[in-house]
Amino acid sequence: MTGASRGVGKGIALELGAAGATVYVTGRSKSPGKLPGTVDQTAAEIDALGGKGVPFVCDHRDDDAVRGLFDVIRAEHGRLDVLVNNVYNSPATARWIGKPFWEVPTEAWDETVDVGLRSHYVASVFAAPLLIESNGLVVNVSSPGAIRYMHSAVYGAAKTALDRLTTDFAHDFADTDVTAVSVWPGIVDTELLQLIPADAEGNRVVELAGEGTFDLAAAETPRFAGRAVTALATDPDRRTRTGSAWRVADLAEAYGFTDIDGRIPHAD
Numbered sequence: 669m670t671g672a673s674r675g676v677g678k679g680i681a682l683e684l685g686a687a688g689a690t691v692y693v694t695g696r697s698k699s700p701g702k703l704p705g706t707v708d709q710t711a712a713e714i715d716a717l718g719g720k721g722v723p724f725v726c727d728h729r730d731d732d733a734v735r736g737l738f739d740v741i742r743a744e745h746g747r748l749d750v751l752v753n754n755v756y757n758s759p760a761t762a763r764w765i766g767k768p769f770w771e772v773p774t775e776a777w778d779e780t781v782d783v784g785l786r787s788h789y790v791a792s793v794f795a796a797p798l799l800i801e802s803n804g805l806v807v808n809v810s811s812p813g814a815i816r817y818m819h820s821a822v823y824g825a826a827k828t829a830l831d832r833l834t835t836d837f838a839h840d841f842a843d844t845d846v847t848a849v850s851v852w853p854g855i856v857d858t859e860l861l862q863l864i865p866a867d868a869e870g871n872r873v874v875e876l877a878g879e880g881t882f883d884l885a886a887a888e889t890p891r892f893a894g895r896a897v898t899a900l901a902t903d904p905d906r907r908t909r910t911g912s913a914w915r916v917a918d919l920a921e922a923y924g925f926t927d928i929d930g931r932i933p934h935a936d
């Protein structure tokens with residue numbers, strides 16, 4: 669589970685843990701930073717839910733560190749059933765939300781693509797031999813930004829490319845029993861969005877330039893995407909979904925799960 673100290677990655681890691689899995693959770697540091705969450709905290713919460721959390725410090729910009737992660741998984745655990753590519757530099761890329769591309773420094777391309785697309789390709793390269801041995805599952809955490817404007821031109825390019833990667837992974841896995849899918853959460857009320865204060869009426873509303881105004885009371889919790897990944901991981905027929913992108917809300921309808929408060933949030 670890449671990028672699991674907070675956010676969608678933590679939500680997925682906790683649900684896999686609640687299903688009894690051993691979950692290796694990556695993040696850049698064990699020390700608390702300015703932003704909420706550490707891999708140690710995520711691992712402890714996985715343990716409390718009945719799984720086994722293994723914190724692993726790994727910067728996904730460093731290919732050798734990522735290779736080391738899968739070497740450790742093979743040596744310690746002997747198998748890998750599910751790879752979830754989620755890691756993402758949202759604090760950096762959030763600076764460009766709603767801006768026309770010519771007003772955004774060209775470094776935004778590398779910030780968005782290095783960790784969020786290239787990182788997923790690299791982790792998948794090193795994980796593939798283990799996944800082939802276990803008839804496993806690769807999940808790329810993507811977004812409806814793959815098919816319509818969201819956040820910035822570079823965000824859309826990265827998500828469209830990620831979903832293309834999913835399709836081509838499935839092509840390359842065709843002679844194996846490995847499944848490759850993308851999942852699309854809707855707006856997720858992550859720890860970073862929880863830093864947005866409530867207005868005078870007590871509503872937590874986020875305005876995204878060019879996209880609209882969103883009431884966070886209607887957002888998904890990070891665990892909702894985790895329930896989608898757990899449903900896919902335990903579905904004996906999941907291979908029928910290989911190569912495609914799936915909305916978390918549609919997977920909830922198909923598999924019969926809800927968010928932790930019993931709702932099925934319907935973001936488009």
Ligand SMILES: NC(=O)c1ccc[n+]([C@@H]2O[C@H](COP(=O)([O-])OP(=O)(O)OC[C@H]3O[C@@H](n4cnc5c(N)ncnc54)[C@H](O)[C@@H]3O)[C@@H](O)[C@H]2O)c1
Binds near residue numbers: 854
């Ligand atoms: N938050 C949403 O509303 C939402 C909606 C749809 C899709 N998504 C997708 O979910 C994914 C995760 O987004 P999020 O909102 O949870 O972000 P987040 O910032 O809350 O979490 C990102 C995680 O990645 C880690 N990370 C960042 N750079 C790293 C690096 N170089 N090495 C190791 N770890 C690193 C962070 O520490 C953190 O654990 C992204 O692909 C995003 O596009 C998010």
